[in-house]
Amino acid sequence: MELIDRFRAGDRRALARAITWVENGRPEAAELLKALYPLGGKAHVIGVTGPPGAGKSTLVDRMALGLRQRGQRVAIVAVDPSSPFSGGAILGDRIRMQRSLSDPGIYMRSLSSRGHVGGISQATGDVVAVLDAFGFDTVLVETVGAGQSEVEIVGLAHTIVVVAVPGLGDDIQAIKAGILEIGDIFAVNKADREGAERTVAEIEMMLDLGHMGEPGLNRWPAEGPLPGGPAGYQGLERLDPTGHHKDVDELPPGVTAPARPGGGAGAGGEGPGGAPTAPQGPGGRHGSVAPGGISWRPPVVKTVAKDGQGVEQLLDRCLEHLQFLRESGRWEARQREDAQARVQDLVARLVARRVLDRAAAAGDLPRLTEAVARREVDPYTAAEAILRRHFAEPPGRPEEPIS
Amino acid sequence: MEEKIRVLVAKLGLDAHDRGAKVIARAYRDAGFEVIYTGLFQRPEAVAEAAVQEDVDVVAVSSLAGAHLTLIPELIQQLRDRGVDDVLILAGGVIPEEDVPALLAHGVARVFGPGSDLDEIIAFTRENVRRRAWS
Numbered sequence: 001m002e003l004i005d006r007f008r009a010g011d012r013r014a015l016a017r018a019i020t021w022v023e024n025g026r027p028e029a030a031e032l033l034k035a036l037y038p039l040g041g042k043a044h045v046i047g048v049t050g051p052p053g054a055g056k057s058t059l060v061d062r063m064a065l066g067l068r069q070r071g072q073r074v075a076i077v078a079v080d081p082s083s084p085f086s087g088g089a090i091l092g093d094r095i096r097m098q099r100s101l102s103d104p105g106i107y108m109r110s111l112s113s114r115g116h117v118g119g120i121s122q123a124t125g126d127v128v129a130v131l132d133a134f135g136f137d138t139v140l141v142e143t144v145g146a147g148q149s150e151v152e153i154v155g156l157a158h159t160i161v162v163v164a165v166p167g168l169g170d171d172i173q174a175i176k177a178g179i180l181e182i183g184d185i186f187a188v189n190k191a192d193r194e195g196a197e198r199t200v201a202e203i204e205m206m207l208d209l210g211h212m213g214e215p216g217l218n219r220w221p222a223e224g225p226l227p228g229g230p231a232g233y234q235g236l237e238r239l240d241p242t243g244h245h246k247d248v249d250e251l252p253p254g255v256t257a258p259a260r261p262g263g264g265a266g267a268g269g270e271g272p273g274g275a276p277t278a279p280q281g282p283g284g285r286h287g288s289v290a291p292g293g294i295s296w297r298p299p300v301v302k303t304v305a306k307d308g309q310g311v312e313q314l315l316d317r318c319l320e321h322l323q324f325l326r327e328s329g330r331w332e333a334r335q336r337e338d339a340q341a342r343v344q345d346l347v348a349r350l351v352a353r354r355v356l357d358r359a360a361a362a363g364d365l366p367r368l369t370e371a372v373a374r375r376e377v378d379p380y381t382a383a384e385a386i387l388r389r390h391f392a393e394p395p396g397r398p399e400e401p402i403s
Numbered sequence: 404m405e406e407k408i409r410v411l412v413a414k415l416g417l418d419a420h421d422r423g424a425k426v427i428a429r430a431y432r433d434a435g436f437e438v439i440y441t442g443l444f445q446r447p448e449a450v451a452e453a454a455v456q457e458d459v460d461v462v463a464v465s466s467l468a469g470a471h472l473t474l475i476p477e478l479i480q481q482l483r484d485r486g487v488d489d490v491l492i493l494a495g496g497v498i499p500e501e502d503v504p505a506l507l508a509h510g511v512a513r514v515f516g517p518g519s520d521l522d523e524i525i526a527f528t529r530e531n532v533r534r535r536a537w538s
Contacts (some may be wrong), residue, residue, distance in 0.1 A: 012455060012456065013458075013485065013486060013487070015457055016455055016456055016457065016458035017458055019458065020409075020458045024406045024407070028407075049511055082437075083432055083433070085433075086432060086433045086434065086435045087407075087435045088431065088432035088433060088434060088435040088436050088437060088438070089432060089438065090428050090429070090432050090438045090440060091437060091439045091440070092439075092442075094441045095440065095441065095442035098442070099448065100515060101449065101452070101453070102449065105454075107456055109456060109457060110437075110439050110457060112407070112437050113406075116482060164431050286494075320437050371454070403524065
């Protein structure tokens with residue numbers, strides 16, 4: 001396939017077309033994703049979410065530029081909502097990304113949510129996989145303006161930045177469930193506005209309460225040993241100056257974990273705003289402690305995206321979080337979780353498609369759905385009948401409708 | 404998943420009026436298209452680069468400031484430099500009748516002047532999009 005060859009050669013048009021295929025679910029897309037899969041698994045995927053008007057696009061613009069200055073290749077995926085009436089969409093994130101988009105080292109793609117309501121589109125995961133395979137070091141995923149339930153970005157991003165702004169509500173808003181539970185890092189944007197300190201304090205207090213749930217999929221699984229041995233989180237000094245992460249086995253010798261599994265501190269607190277801090281106590285779940293005493297307590301960073309203020313600190317926190325994921329073994333754990341979820345999802349979809357295609361071809365599907373619509377048969381009985389008839393049966397047997 | 408027509412609505416150069424661009428963007432949205440709007444004051448190479456990255460089927464340029472005979476051919480050249488030859492290029496806005504043949508000769512598929520019917524623009528776009536194959 002010529003597209004794959006051109007993709008492998010680094011052709012950006014081939015990349016763009018590959019994303020189109022994936023987004024449209026074309027038959028060739030599955031072949032493409034199969035061929036590209038061995039190339040992926042390297043990119044740091046950072047999700048940026050928050051309410052409409054919080055400044056996500058402008059912040060992503062600044063973050064992309066900052067990562068470029070650290071020598072990274074950066075891709076941006078920005079999701080905007082589709083019209084519930086026409087299915088069309090106006091995708092306007094490029095307007096606020098003018099600074100970074102003149103940089104040829106940055107690739108940006110606008111996606112419509114295409115009717116999906118979780119904050120990203122159904123194809124966003126595969127689009128990110130394509131960008132990962134193309135060789136970008138970081139993929140920034142900006143969600144649809146999100147409120148309290150658009151949390152699907154958790155299943156996609158390694159690091160989640162929740163963007164908040166001053167003046168959106170009292171502290172009850174800050175302890176509600178939803179997107180505030182999923183943040184690995186909080187950015188209080190428009191921090192030059194009145195009320196920024198209060199917003200920071202409210203989020204800090206919410207984090208200190210410690211019962212808001214674990215930070216998304218970055219939680220440590222309850223069972224299983226720490227892959228590769230404990231590595232003890234030491235903080236910023238082991239970050240490569242270019243901003244590229246180092247693998248765990250490149251860490252300086254002599255780094256060991258504090259021997260207080262389940263309750264020990266990492267490298268000690270850095271104080272407010274610093275990423276690695278001592279755990280908040282046994283009740284703490286936000287930033288809970290992995291085996292080996294490695295902890296992450298989500299930091300809160302003040303930013304003014306339009307001026308670029310605070311963006312370097314935000315990027316430092318993102319890279320520290322990546323380092324945390326790697327050193328705590330959560331990166332590998334996450335890869336396994338993703339693989340499991342992906343395979344299960346695909347099996348479910350393939351089985352469903354095969355069964356439904358067979359049922360439709362045999363005439364059972366229209367007949368039974370019609371019967372359900374007339375309330376002669378209930379949907380559970382109909383589904384079981386279709387499964388009995390069309391799931392286990394080997395192909396090639398004569399097709400006869402269920403009587 | 405249905406294949407959506409993707410349209411880049413662009414404003415080139417020192418042209419501060421984007422009401423027409425917003426009207427057409429909205430009309431395309433309401434027709435079920437996906438519209439990428441890049442904002443005002445764009446350079447031709449930036450629009451061409453956006454067209455590549457977004458893999459659009461259509462580039463619709465709205466021009467109200469009189470520089471269409473310079474900027475639109477430059478945009479088309481920038482697209483060709485990037486190997487893009489399967490994109491439908493439309494122009495609209497305040498474009499004098501006598502300038503239309505030159506634009507068509509450069510590769511613009513059609514010029515829609517003031518008072519154009521939105522339904523006609525959408526029908527024309529739908530009929531003339533070149534369904535992309537990658538051979």
